[in-house]
Amino acid sequence: MAERIKAGVLGATGAVGQRFIEALTDHPWFEITSLAASERSAGKTYENAANWRLDSQLPDEVKGKDVVPVDPSKVDADVVFSALPSSSAKTVEPEFAEAGFAVASNASSYRMEDDVPLVVPEVNPDHLGMIEQQQDNRNWDGYIITNPNxxxxxxxxxxxxxxxxxxxxxxxxxxxxxxxxxxxxxxxxxxxxxxxxxxxxxxxxxxxxxxxxxxxxxxxxxxxxxxxxxxxxxxxxxxxxxxxxxxxxxxxxxxxxxxxxxxxxxxxxxxxxxxxxxxxxxxxxxxxxxxxxxxxxxxxxxxxxxxxxxxxxxxxxxxxNTIRGAAGASVLNAELLHKKGKL
Amino acid sequence: MAERIKAGVLGATGAVGQRFIEALTDHPWFEITSLAASERSAGKTYENAANWRLDSQLPDEVKGKDVVPVDPSKVDADVVFSALPSSSAKTVEPEFAEAGFAVASNASSYRMEDDVPLVVPEVNPDHLGMIEQQQDNRNWDGYIITNPNxxxxxxxxxxxxxxxxxxxxxxxxxxxxxxxxxxxxxxxxxxxxxxxxxxxxxxxxxxxxxxxxxxxxxxxxxxxxxxxxxxxxxxxxxxxxxxxxxxxxxxxxxxxxxxxxxxxxxxxxxxxxxxxxxxxxxxxxxxxxxxxxxxxxxxxxxxxxxxxxxxxxxxxxxxxNTIRGAAGASVLNAELLHKKGKL
Amino acid sequence: MAERIKAGVLGATGAVGQRFIEALTDHPWFEITSLAASERSAGKTYENAANWRLDSQLPDEVKGKDVVPVDPSKVDADVVFSALPSSSAKTVEPEFAEAGFAVASNASSYRMEDDVPLVVPEVNPDHLGMIEQQQDNRNWDGYIITNPNxxxxxxxxxxxxxxxxxxxxxxxxxxxxxxxxxxxxxxxxxxxxxxxxxxxxxxxxxxxxxxxxxxxxxxxxxxxxxxxxxxxxxxxxxxxxxxxxxxxxxxxxxxxxxxxxxxxxxxxxxxxxxxxxxxxxxxxxxxxxxxxxxxxxxxxxxxxxxxxxxxxxxxxxxxxNTIRGAAGASVLNAELLHKKGKL
Amino acid sequence: MAERIKAGVLGATGAVGQRFIEALTDHPWFEITSLAASERSAGKTYENAANWRLDSQLPDEVKGKDVVPVDPSKVDADVVFSALPSSSAKTVEPEFAEAGFAVASNASSYRMEDDVPLVVPEVNPDHLGMIEQQQDNRNWDGYIITNPNxxxxxxxxxxxxxxxxxxxxxxxxxxxxxxxxxxxxxxxxxxxxxxxxxxxxxxxxxxxxxxxxxxxxxxxxxxxxxxxxxxxxxxxxxxxxxxxxxxxxxxxxxxxxxxxxxxxxxxxxxxxxxxxxxxxxxxxxxxxxxxxxxxxxxxxxxxxxxxxxxxxxxxxxxxxNTIRGAAGASVLNAELLHKKGKL
Known part of the structure; x- marks a missing residue:
């Protein structure tokens, strides 16, 4: 794979956000290009913004990266992984989808919407077929897909x-x-x-x-x-x-x-x-x-x-629960999207 | 109640045994007259035999009491409460029943025997009716009643x-x-x-x-x-x-x-x-x-x-689990026995 | 003791506040007359305002009591026990002392002030002598005494x-x-x-x-x-x-x-x-x-x-730590004050 | 390194024994040739004898290996790592040393003996000089070296x-x-x-x-x-x-x-x-x-x-504590021995 897909993490400092960073570091297809978090963190380096609490070490390539606000205009990525709390996911994820991002979300806000795929690759990969419908319905260039709780x-x-x-x-x-x-x-x-x-x-x-x-x-x-x-x-x-x-x-x-x-x-x-x-x-x-x-x-x-x-x-x-049940599930979904040519 | 009923505890040093002591201390009907435990403990004072591990304090009246072997001839009691492991309960409890003791057992050994009452007073007090049958079947002066797991x-x-x-x-x-x-x-x-x-x-x-x-x-x-x-x-x-x-x-x-x-x-x-x-x-x-x-x-x-x-x-x-589910359940059974005139 | 001393608790819903309630319930000298807590809690009954998390049961006489704001004009008491966080204790405790209350505080804000007694009755009861000096210095009718960390x-x-x-x-x-x-x-x-x-x-x-x-x-x-x-x-x-x-x-x-x-x-x-x-x-x-x-x-x-x-x-x-090291220490201090005629 | 040094583990099924296996698996210098444990385990495959309780997986090359008794005549190794309890280490380790094995022991039995090196490579590597003295004193072909608690x-x-x-x-x-x-x-x-x-x-x-x-x-x-x-x-x-x-x-x-x-x-x-x-x-x-x-x-x-x-x-x-403080410490000692030409 000559060029890697640019990946952003929304809500990068929390428990699931840190698992996203772990999952995406040294990933063969993705590279972390943007780390977005709340106002309190934005502007700091990731090392200063986040209290890294996993027993793996904070990856060197992430330490000095600047944290950006959770704003489509500040994020440079092809796909964004959302570890946002459901309250902010509710308003923010559509902004990203509208701005053309593929949003692979772990938040619960859109899971039960009729035109949003709720997917586990081992279980119902065909539900990704819903994406086009979603883009039509909502006039989005991007889209949201979700993984379950x-x-x-x-x-x-x-x-x-x-x-x-x-x-x-x-x-x-x-x-x-x-x-x-x-x-x-x-x-x-x-x-x-x-x-x-x-x-x-x-x-x-x-x-x-x-x-x-x-x-x-x-x-x-x-x-x-x-x-x-x-x-x-x-x-x-x-x-x-x-x-x-x-x-x-x-x-x-x-x-x-x-x-x-x-x-x-x-x-x-x-x-x-x-x-x-x-x-x-x-x-x-x-x-x-x-x-x-x-x-x-x-x-x-x-x-x-x-x-x-x-x-x-x-x-x-x-x-x-925070790998198979959260960050890893979203990453697996994005891998499936890529394989199906949707990234 | 002029005179209190003499109560022994078999397996008095373990987790359930200590709960029996707690339940019987200052009991209005029963008084602890015998504490029986394995060879290793017998002959010592209870304080020296047992490692008291409840957050209540070891009762003073029990501290200096001598621990006796788990042997009907060494135990002075009307009713014995059994906190024995099921392996030793299997052989020991019948010896006590034969010797005329009422045995209120928390062990699993006899719970499922056809002629042994398995009783929770709130649920099936009438099953105590089985006692006479048990005494007939087995030629025992005493009897065994059990509480569930x-x-x-x-x-x-x-x-x-x-x-x-x-x-x-x-x-x-x-x-x-x-x-x-x-x-x-x-x-x-x-x-x-x-x-x-x-x-x-x-x-x-x-x-x-x-x-x-x-x-x-x-x-x-x-x-x-x-x-x-x-x-x-x-x-x-x-x-x-x-x-x-x-x-x-x-x-x-x-x-x-x-x-x-x-x-x-x-x-x-x-x-x-x-x-x-x-x-x-x-x-x-x-x-x-x-x-x-x-x-x-x-x-x-x-x-x-x-x-x-x-x-x-x-x-x-x-x-x-060790009060309602064990020691307290046996004591409640014995209280029911007493009320029904069977002690 | 014909009449009991009226006691208020400031910060009554927190971990130490609940221990104050436990310590003052059925106290021979004190009776709880006011429970004060933050804006969020004020106006509710204590039962609704607090999430009682001790393994003792919430005392019945406290359940239905209305929580008042942490404001000297709303609190009816002779002595107030302060379980406030140090940031709010800093401003609130002097208001109560000025208004004539004896403040027995567990907060750290005034412990090291030159004219505030930091007292453990078993250790330095004579330090209470500082109270008059404090009242002179600060023109207070009441006073603050503290217990250590x-x-x-x-x-x-x-x-x-x-x-x-x-x-x-x-x-x-x-x-x-x-x-x-x-x-x-x-x-x-x-x-x-x-x-x-x-x-x-x-x-x-x-x-x-x-x-x-x-x-x-x-x-x-x-x-x-x-x-x-x-x-x-x-x-x-x-x-x-x-x-x-x-x-x-x-x-x-x-x-x-x-x-x-x-x-x-x-x-x-x-x-x-x-x-x-x-x-x-x-x-x-x-x-x-x-x-x-x-x-x-x-x-x-x-x-x-x-x-x-x-x-x-x-x-x-x-x-x-929350009894001997906090609520109980403040109550013991207040008992000493009462014995010395300072309440 | 053309040929790897043959390593045995004594007490291979316990907490430190399992850490030895972890440390020696894929080791560049050592290969596990013998796993020795108590009578109860000897004769079984390691997988059946041990209850593997580390969160790493039991290595495949160890699973099917037969456990041998803790007996020099049954163990094939150049160096044996001892995770024995001190009571059995006391008698067994000299038997291995006498039989010509280098014994790198985590047990406490010989640590304080005058002619037994107690070594942490970062601290006192020169204490290994004691080995010759030990062999002279005791007429051993092998020797014992120990690491601290x-x-x-x-x-x-x-x-x-x-x-x-x-x-x-x-x-x-x-x-x-x-x-x-x-x-x-x-x-x-x-x-x-x-x-x-x-x-x-x-x-x-x-x-x-x-x-x-x-x-x-x-x-x-x-x-x-x-x-x-x-x-x-x-x-x-x-x-x-x-x-x-x-x-x-x-x-x-x-x-x-x-x-x-x-x-x-x-x-x-x-x-x-x-x-x-x-x-x-x-x-x-x-x-x-x-x-x-x-x-x-x-x-x-x-x-x-x-x-x-x-x-x-x-x-x-x-x-x-069980790596740096136990198994890893013994392995580091053995590495130092090898580097100094003593294995």
């Missing part, structure tokens, strides 16, 4: 191979890491030696996004599948890695071994995307795996781990 | 008022505290910043014990109810207090408000038992409660907290 | 009995609980599985406040003692309870046993103060005590625990 | 450049990670939300080993330096990485800037050793660094981080 992504990759058995019902209880709320989202006083049995709007997102993702795109709209999803979301004292206990009801009543084999056989065929892990689903047979601290980073944090497949069908799914 | 107890108290709606299906995902495994049961290396998605035999216990508890005792045997229970058990970095996400399927499809009212109205009628909390079920309307660190001790740790009652029906149940 | 208090109570040996040097390394920074002061992302080796201005406070506390008040000013104090402060993943490793250099080179005996013999003679614990210093001989989770609440959280007294002299001091 | 290593690397200022006194308070006690060494019940103010024999080790390490080896014996070391050791809820608050008294009274420069200038000259990090000391100027979770892995876990250099002189030192 972290909890949804980790579940949906594991549900995809179960569609063949006539998936009809999903109950899911999540045990979610604190990083999902951002660096300052969960105070230590509220979570040490504790569980928070509630994450605002998370259950609705898991239920609604799952239906859209599994819906059939007929060229003009998405037909929701006949699947019932019921979610219960909980915060646990874990830094990174969401663990989910899933019950999947299926018409064909597959055995646990059938399901295990379907997980092992799952091949979404995206080998040419750089961020695609060797196995999208990693199957564990040990009774006490997967575990977030030990297994979240498998496949550079892009794999979804599954295990404890039992009668029911019940199983555990686990993935890195 | 901690996770089962916390769930079952909340399920009881749902029976009126035609309960037919239960899915439950637990987030269990480390104290459930005993003081040294879960190493810090395995649980800090982590989730263990597996607790050995726990899911089977929750499923089997629930059916026995909700079964109808017809005077000679228990007829299992037609309810399907499916459990997924997980260990979290919490010291005390099990949190459970429960889906309850019911024939009558009650609304969340119906269920809330049923929880509020739940009155098992055990006011005269000293360990009975004011409310067996404490209903939370705040969206982010109950939480284990804040709410486990309500009702002296004997209440079951319920909250987040949603369509589905989904809700959260939470209780103190 | 939490880390200083826990250390200073243990240093007091060492003065007899010619204390000349103190090195102290703290391991401080997250509650010291307020409910939202330390994010979980920054402290789970981590240590923060820095707490802003904490070391300076420990060093300066210790000298003032141990200084001699000659009726008009405080003469600093000839003691060198060097502090290193660290935040650890503990909810409540500061642990301090202290090296105390003394002219007389006492043995560890001499020091232990001095700790045991320490009697500040404040028996008639309701919040005074039975023992101001609790001495532990077990090699692995005191520990914050197990021992912070001894003496209702008002004792300072000491242990591991070794050659050096080295030892461990431990106390509850 | 984890807490000592992290401190000593930072003390080395301070010798030039006339180091005479060291006070050190440690905040030690749970991995230092092995996988099951610290139960979660004892450390979540807690501090243990005691680690058995740790303080003695830090004091005695430091003197030996800084002693002058005159060809026949070690002359202890005139430095006073006083240590206070504490366990904190951190997985990996020991943090140490150090006070260093020096004759020349250097300024914090002098000390900072000495740390920056420190060059032990070991560039040709593969495990030597680029900087043995990494100096942090940010006020809140180093932090164990973020900084322990710098230099592949082999650097010692220093920061917060203040008047006193006080500073923070931090390193990875």
């Amino acid at each position: 972290c909890s949804t992504i980790i579940m949906i990759v594991s549900l995809k191979p179960l569609l063949q058995f006539g998936l009809n019902n999903v109950n899911v209880a999540t045990m979610q890491a604190v990083s999902g709320a951002g660096f300052d989202g969960v105070s230590s006083m509220s979570i040490i030696d504790n569980i928070l049995p509630y994450i605002k709007t998370e259950e609705e997102k898991m239920e609604n996004e799952t239906l859209k993702l599994l819906g059939e795109f007929n060229g003009s709209e998405i037909l929701n599948p006949d699947i019932h999803v019921s979610s219960s979301c909980h915060r646990v004292p874990v830094l990174d890695g969401h663990t989910e206990a899933i019950w999947a009801g299926m018409d064909d009543n597959p055995t646990p071994e059938d399901v295990r084999q379907a997980f092992l056989d799952f091949d979404p065929g995206l080998e040419d995307l750089p961020s695609k892990p060797e196995n999208s689903l990693v199957v564990w047979d040990e009774p006490d795996r997967p575990q977030p601290r030990l297994d979240k980073n498998i496949g550079n944090g892009m794999a979804v781990n599954v295990g404890r497949i039992r009668e029911g069908i019940r199983y555990i799914a686990l993935g890195h | 901690c996770s089962t107890i916390i769930m079952i108290v909340s399920l009881k008022p749902l029976l009126q709606f035609g309960l037919n299906n239960v899915n439950v995902a637990t987030m269990q505290a480390v104290s459930g495994a005993g003081f040294d049961g879960v190493s810090s290396m395995s649980i800090i910043d982590n989730i263990l998605p597996y607790i050995k035999t726990e899911e089977e216990k929750m499923e089997n014990e629930t059916l026995k508890l909700l079964g109808e005792f017809n005077g000679s045997e228990i007829l299992n109810p037609d309810i399907h229970v499916s459990s997924s058990c997980h260990r979290v970095p919490v010291l005390d207090g099990h949190t459970e996400a429960i889906w309850a399927g019911m024939d009558d499809n009650p609304t969340p408000e119906d269920v809330r009212q049923a929880f509020l109205d739940f009155d098992p009628g055990l006011e005269d038992l000293p360990s009975k909390p004011e409310n067996s079920l404490v209903v939370w309307d705040e969206p982010d409660r109950p939480q284990p660190r804040l709410d486990k001790n309500i009702g002296n740790g004997m209440a079951v907290n319920v909250g987040r009652i949603r369509e589905g029906i989904r809700y959260i149940a939470l209780g103190h | 939490c880390s200083t208090i826990i250390m200073i109570v243990s240093l007091k009995p060492l003065l007899q040996f010619g204390l000349n040097n103190v090195n102290v390394a703290t391991m401080q609980a997250v509650s010291g920074a307020g409910f939202d002061g330390v994010s979980s992302m920054s402290i789970i599985d981590n240590i923060l080796p820095y707490i802003k201005t904490e070391e300076e406070k420990m060093e300066n406040e210790t000298l003032k506390l141990l200084g001699e008040f000659n009726g008009s000013e405080i003469l600093n003692p000839d003691i060198h104090v060097s502090s290193s402060c660290h935040r650890v993943p503990v909810l409540d309870g500061h642990t301090e490793a202290i090296w105390a250099g003394m002219d007389d080179n006492p043995t560890p046993e001499d020091v232990r005996q001095a700790f045991l013999d320490f009697d500040p003679g404040l028996e008639d103060l309701p919040s005074k614990p039975e023992n101001s210093l609790v001495v532990w001989d077990e090699p692995d005590r005191p520990q914050p989770r197990l021992d912070k609440n001894i003496g209702n959280g008002m004792a300072v625990n000491v242990g591991r007294i070794r050659e050096g002299i080295r030892y461990i001091a431990l106390g509850h | 984890c807490s000592t290593i992290i401190m000593i690397v930072s003390l080395k450049p301070l010798l030039q200022f006339g180091l005479n006194n060291v006070n050190v308070a440690t905040m030690q990670a749970v991995s230092g006690a092995g996988f099951d060494g610290v139960s979660s019940m004892s450390i979540i939300d807690n501090i243990l103010p005691y680690i058995k024999t740790e303080e003695e080790k830090m004091e005695n080993e430091t003197l030996k390490l800084l002693g002058e080896f005159n060809g026949s014996e070690i002359l202890n330096p005139d430095i006073h070391v006083s240590s206070s050791c504490h366990r904190v809820p951190v997985l990996d990485g020991h943090t140490e608050a150090i006070w260093a008294g020096m004759d020349d009274n250097p300024t914090p800037e002098d000390v900072r420069q000495a740390f920056l200038d420190f060059d032990p000259g070991l560039e040709d050793l593969p495990s030597k990090p680029e900087n043995s000391l990494v100096v942090w100027d940010e006020p809140d660094r180093p932090q164990p979770r973020l900084d322990k892995n710098i230099g592949n876990g082999m650097a010692v981080n220093v920061g917060r250099i203040r008047e006193g002189i006080r500073y923070i030192a931090l390193g990875h």
Whole structure:
């Protein structure tokens, strides 16, 4: 690849923004050309604006880069990755799309819009077909595509191979890491030696996004599948890695071994995307795996781990919430866009 | 009450044993007369034998008491509370029952035996009727009664008022505290910043014990109810207090408000038992409660907290696993025995 | 005591404010008459304004009380306890003192002022003599008295009995609980599985406040003692309870046993103060005590625990940072004021 | 390097044993030829014998290797790395040395023996001169060399450049990670939300080993330096990485800037050793660094981080306790042996 695609990060200083920088550093297709953040940060070097809190080192090529405002006229990029909070994403992302940028967004603001693709490459790559419709509707040169909420992504990759058995019902209880709320989202006083049995709007997102993702795109709209999803979301004292206990009801009543084999056989065929892990689903047979601290980073944090497949069908799914469930998901989407000639 | 009932604790030095001592100290009906523990501890004073690890202070009247071996001939008591590991409970508890002791056991060894009552006073007090049968069958002067596993107890108290709606299906995902495994049961290396998605035999216990508890005792045997229970058990970095996400399927499809009212109205009628909390079920309307660190001790740790009652029906149940779910449950059983004239 | 003293709490919704409410509920001398907090809270009932986060239950008599603004004209009280952040304490506390209130402050703003008593009743009760001077200097009807920073208090109570040996040097390394920074002061992302080796201005406070506390008040000013104090402060993943490793250099080179005996013999003679614990210093001989989770609440959280007294002299001091180190310290000061007829 | 040196690991399944495997996998000079462990493990494949608990993946070339007993006749190696508990190291390591193996031991059993080198390459490489003496004394074909306790290593690397200022006194308070006690060494019940103010024999080790390490080896014996070391050791809820608050008294009274420069200038000259990090000391100027979770892995876990250099002189030192403080230290010692032609 002679020339690399210019990539900007919106909301570059936060928890997901830092993961975007990690994912894009040394990326074979993209190079970081703009780092945008709020007024408070703009004008400083990234090193001074951001409090780098990952255990990887802040990349040298990013340290001295100037942070620019979140303004299309200040950002130099072909594609922008949005780690903005949903409130500001709501107004800012359309400005970028109108100005001709491809916006790969991790924000929730536009996920459920009728003409905005909500995509996980392993699950519904054909939903990208919606982009032209979006550009027509909105008179945009650019466009917005979105990835789901972290909890949804980790579940949906594991549900995809179960569609063949006539998936009809999903109950899911999540045990979610604190990083999902951002660096300052969960105070230590509220979570040490504790569980928070509630994450605002998370259950609705898991239920609604799952239906859209599994819906059939007929060229003009998405037909929701006949699947019932019921979610219960909980915060646990874990830094990174969401663990989910899933019950999947299926018409064909597959055995646990059938399901295990379907997980092992799952091949979404995206080998040419750089961020695609060797196995999208990693199957564990040990009774006490997967575990977030030990297994979240498998496949550079892009794999979804599954295990404890039992009668029911019940199983555990686990993935890195700010990589597979956020920054890495947006980057994988952008890689798919590029492969399809849309960047 | 002129004279108090003599109570022994078997396995007095462990995590549940210490909770028994806490529960029996200053008890209006019982007084601790014997503390029994393994060979290693026997012969020492309790203070020297046990490493007291509760944040309450070791009671003065227990400090200097000599620890005796777990041997019926060495124990002076009317009732013995068993916090023994199931392996030794298996052989020791029958020796005590044969020797004429009432054994109120927290161990799992005899819970599922046909002639051994598995009882939670709020749920199935009539199962105590099995005692005479047990004594006949086994030629024992004493008897064994048991309480369920901690996770089962916390769930079952909340399920009881749902029976009126035609309960037919239960899915439950637990987030269990480390104290459930005993003081040294879960190493810090395995649980800090982590989730263990597996607790050995726990899911089977929750499923089997629930059916026995909700079964109808017809005077000679228990007829299992037609309810399907499916459990997924997980260990979290919490010291005390099990949190459970429960889906309850019911024939009558009650609304969340119906269920809330049923929880509020739940009155098992055990006011005269000293360990009975004011409310067996404490209903939370705040969206982010109950939480284990804040709410486990309500009702002296004997209440079951319920909250987040949603369509589905989904809700959260939470209780103190080594009090409501273990030592306190056995003591409440013994109080019921006494009230029924069986001590 | 026929009539109780009217007490207000300034900053009543925060971490220390809630501890003030806990300490003043059922207090034999004081009754809570006013709860004051920021604009955001004023006008609401306390239950609605505050997110009660202690594991004790929110007292019923406080639930429905209206929160008033932090304004002397809105507060009905004889004494106000200040849990204000130092920035607002700086301007607000003088307004209350001028308006005639006795202000017992936990804020740092006025601790080091020449005419403001910085007092720990067990250590330097005579410094209260400064109050008249303060009222003269400032033309106030009321006055401000302060207690030290939490880390200083826990250390200073243990240093007091060492003065007899010619204390000349103190090195102290703290391991401080997250509650010291307020409910939202330390994010979980920054402290789970981590240590923060820095707490802003904490070391300076420990060093300066210790000298003032141990200084001699000659009726008009405080003469600093000839003691060198060097502090290193660290935040650890503990909810409540500061642990301090202290090296105390003394002219007389006492043995560890001499020091232990001095700790045991320490009697500040404040028996008639309701919040005074039975023992101001609790001495532990077990090699692995005191520990914050197990021992912070001894003496209702008002004792300072000491242990591991070794050659050096080295030892461990431990106390509850938001009770002994904050709210309880202010209440004890007010009790001393009352006893001395100054309320 | 045409042929690689054959390396065995004794105690290969434990916490430090797993770190040895990590350090030796893909090592340019060594190849793992034997994995030895207790009777319980011997005969199984490593994958079956060990519960791999690092977040790196178990290396493929190790998975299927048979575990052998800890017996010189069963081990095929030129050098053996010992992660044995000190009790078994005491008897087993001499058997290996007598049988001609070079034993690079992390165990404490022989560290303080007069003829056994206790070496940190950055600090006292010349102490290896003791080996011949040891072989003569004991009639061994092989020999034992040791590295210090984890807490000592992290401190000593930072003390080395301070010798030039006339180091005479060291006070050190440690905040030690749970991995230092092995996988099951610290139960979660004892450390979540807690501090243990005691680690058995740790303080003695830090004091005695430091003197030996800084002693002058005159060809026949070690002359202890005139430095006073006083240590206070504490366990904190951190997985990996020991943090140490150090006070260093020096004759020349250097300024914090002098000390900072000495740390920056420190060059032990070991560039040709593969495990030597680029900087043995990494100096942090940010006020809140180093932090164990973020900084322990710098230099592949082999650097010692220093920061917060203040008047006193006080500073923070931090390193990875099972890499820099254990397995990596032994491997670095073996690399030094090889470079000196002693393997």
